[in-house]
Amino acid sequence: MTVPVAWDENLANELINERSGLEGAMLPILHALQEKFGYVDSRAVAIVANTLNVSRAEVFGTISFYHDFKRQPPLGRTIKLCRAEACQARGAEELAAHLEKSEGVQIDGGYHNGVRVETAFCLGNCALGPNALFDGELFGKLDPQSLRELFAAASRKAGARQ
Ligand code: FES
Structure with a gap:
């Protein structure tokens, strides 16, 4: 991407x-x-x-x-967070809950600090989950801190943070 x-x-x-x-x-x-x-x-x-x-x-x-197709220009950047089975087994749900709590993000909700976090169902990197995709780059073995850092980086790219 x-x-x-x-x-x-x-x-x-x-x-x-x-x-x-x-x-x-x-x-x-x-x-x-x-x-x-x-x-x-x-x-x-x-x-x-x-x-x-x-x-x-x-x-x-x-x-x-096909829900993946958007009809409007994006209002910001999007992180796709995998919540399929293998990533769930590696803590994806806890990670999603942590991000919602720490950043005030609503997964699959609107843009927050210029970033929308949406659920993905398998990014093809199951062995290294939990995974997220941002700007065509896969981020594996995410933990709460690395996901927060990814969110902050996405937010900076969206121009919402300095
Ligand atoms: S289940 Fe998450 S990458 Fe496959």
């Missing part, structure tokens, strides 16, 4: 055209848009629909079906 850039129609066209020939092109296209811009802009919906020769409703339907 890369750091999102501002909406750019030329760039969106490029991403869409590069993938339009793939089988089942809609999902790879939407993922690429989300990855690049941090969300799927409504202006991209028309382009995707025209390129793939489907209705806008179909594109909107796909976006709404």
Whole structure:
């Protein structure tokens, strides 16, 4: 995952055209848009629909079906905290509770100090859990202190802390 850039129609066209020939092109296209811009802009919906020769409703339907797709630009940065089974067994729930208490964050709630912490279900690094993902980087073997430090770093990147 890369750091999102501002909406750019030329760039969106490029991403869409590069993938339009793939089988089942809609999902790879939407993922690429989300990855690049941090969300799927409504202006991209028309382009995707025209390129793939489907209705806008179909594109909107796909976006709404998959909760990972966002419709608005992110208000800050996001940390994905794994709370799937293997990470739970390594203390992910206690870690989540600790973060909520120490930082006043609500997991899967809104942005707090420019950072939203959302639940992920397996980041593919189970043996080294509990894990979190931020800016495309995996952070494993988290403990309360390292998670607080990650939150503070994310907050600084969001411009909410100096
Ligand atoms: S369960 Fe957390 S990374 Fe797999």
